[in-house]
Amino acid sequence: GQNIDQPTEMTATEGAIVQINCTYQTSGFNGLFWYQQHAGEAPTFLSYNVLDGLEEKGRFSSFLSRSKGYSYLLLKELQMKDSASYLCAVSPTGFQKLVFGTGTRLLVSP
Amino acid sequence: DVKVTQSSRYLVKRTGEKVFLECVQDMDHENMFWYRQDPGLGLRLIYFSYDVKMKEKGDIPEGYSVSREKKERFSLILESASTNQTSMYLCASTPKNEQYFGPGTRLTVT
Numbered sequence: 567g568q569n570i571d572q573p574t575e576m577t578a579t580e581g582a583i584v585q586i587n588c589t590y591q592t593s594g595f596n597g598l599f600w601y602q603q604h605a606g607e608a609p610t611f612l613s614y615n616v617l618d619g620l621e622e623k624g625r626f627s628s629f630l631s632r633s634k635g636y637s638y639l640l641l642k643e644l645q646m647k648d649s650a651s652y653l654c655a656v657s658p659t660g661f662q663k664l665v666f667g668t669g670t671r672l673l674v675s676p
Numbered sequence: 677d678v679k680v681t682q683s684s685r686y687l688v689k690r691t692g693e694k695v696f697l698e699c700v701q702d703m704d705h706e707n708m709f710w711y712r713q714d715p716g717l718g719l720r721l722i723y724f725s726y727d728v729k730m731k732e733k734g735d736i737p738e739g740y741s742v743s744r745e746k747k748e749r750f751s752l753i754l755e756s757a758s759t760n761q762t763s764m765y766l767c768a769s770t771p772k773n774e775q776y777f778g779p780g781t782r783l784t785v786t
Binding site for chain 1: 707709711716717718719720721724732734735766770772773774775776777778779780
């Protein structure tokens with residue numbers, strides 16, 4: 567079966583750094599994705615990792631270790647607008663079919 | 677700019693009705709997906725399609741069917757709506773890796 571685990575909820579302060587972890591156990595691996603979803607809105611793509619290492623994109627970075635089945639999303643210089651759910655998803659096979667975790671709800675406070 | 681549209685943002689239907697949810701993308705993507713999103717369960721794949729008239733079952737296809745007669749349009753059909761199909765339904769399309777999501781349809785079955 568497919569299993570993706572991430573914390574249910576996290577809180578952080580404006581301006582701080584937060585790391586959201588994701589562990590996965592899937593039948594195959596064709597890439598790991600992070601999406602951001604604000605309440606009542608559609609998920610939007612943040613990052614894609616298929617090789618081990620860190621991918622940096624502005625204030626957001628994503629890390630992957632395939633041997634450990636582990637990824638994290640790092641958010642720097644947190645802003646209030648970063649309050650959202652962050653979804654970790656793995657593509658076990660081709661056709662870009664994704665398996666999603668249940669999401670981590672991040673609350674940024676002043 | 678990438679655009680995925682869904683026919684309705686909110687829909688209320690009665691038990692036993694046949695329900696059609698429409699999704700249209702204007703990016704000439706081959707792959708299209710239907711998910712439902714429920715609190716605590718995350719996004720779960722219902723069906724996907726990798727070409728016109730092609731369809732594959734996802735993780736929870738029971739009670740649903742799909743139709744893809746044209747490349748830009750992917751329809752989700754609830755043959756006989758039931759109360760346990762009350763949910764947020766999200767359509768997505770992808771050219772290669774990242775998936776682009778529509779705004780979602782919140783369906784309530786009473």
